[in-house]
Amino acid sequence: xxxxxxxxxxxxxxxxxxxxxxxxxxxxxxxxxxxxxxxxxxxxxxxxxxxxxxxxxxxxxxxxxxxxxxxxxxxxxxxxxxxxxxxxxxxxxxxxxxxxxxxxxxxxxxxxxxxxxxxxxxxxxxxxxxxxxxxxxxxxxxxxxxxxxxx
Numbered sequence: 001x002x003x004x005x006x007x008x009x010x011x012x013x014x015x016x017x018x019x020x021x022x023x024x025x026x027x028x029x030x031x032x033x034x035x036x037x038x039x040x041x042x043x044x045x046x047x048x049x050x051x052x053x054x055x056x057x058x059x060x061x062x063x064x065x066x067x068x069x070x071x072x073x074x075x076x077x078x079x080x081x082x083x084x085x086x087x088x089x090x091x092x093x094x095x096x097x098x099x100x101x102x103x104x105x106x107x108x109x110x111x112x113x114x115x116x117x118x119x120x121x122x123x124x125x126x127x128x129x130x131x132x133x134x135x136x137x138x139x140x141x142x143x144x145x146x147x148x149x150x151x
Contacts, residue, residue: 004047012040015060022064027071035071039064072119102148110144113137 019039042063046053053059103111109130116126123141127134145151 007047008040008044011043011056011060015057016040019060019064022061022069023071026068031071035064036069042067076120099148106111106144106147110140113140114144117141 002032007029016036019036020032023035027035039060043060046059046063103114106114113130116129117123121129123137126137130137
C-alpha cells in the first residue's frame with residue numbers, strides 16, 4: 001500500500017468516527033465533523049513520513065488535540081468579543097479611558113504582549129512571536145502588571 005491516497009483512505013476509514021466522537025464531547029455534531037475534517041487535512045501533510053510513523057493513532061489524536069486547542073481559542077475569542085459588545089456604564093467608560101492612557105504609556109512591544117496575552121496566547125507562544133524566551137515574556141508581564149496596578 002504505497003499509494004498515499006490508499007494510505008489516507010485506510011487511516012480515514014479506521015479513525016474518522018473516533019476523531020468525531022473526540023470533538024463531539026465538547027462541540028455539536030456539525031462542528032465535530034468540521035474539526036475532524038481539519039484533523040485529517042493536517043494528517044495529509046504527514047503521509048510522506050508514513051513508513052516512519054510507529055503509532056498512527058497517537059499521531060492522529062495529537063493532531064486532533066492541536067485542532068481542539070485552536071477551536072477552543074477561537075471560541076474563547078468569540079466569547080470575549082460578545083462580552084465586549086455590552087454597553088458600558090459611565091464609570092466603566094472612565095475606567096476604560098484611564099486604562100487606555102496607561103496602556104498607551106507602555107512601549108509598543110509591551111502593548112503587543114498585553115494584546116496577545118489578552119487574546120489567549122501563552123507566554124511560550126508570545127515568546128515565539130517576539131523572538132525571545134518565555135521567561136522574558138513572564139517577567140515583562142509582571143512589570144506591566146505593576147505599572148498598570150501601581151499607576
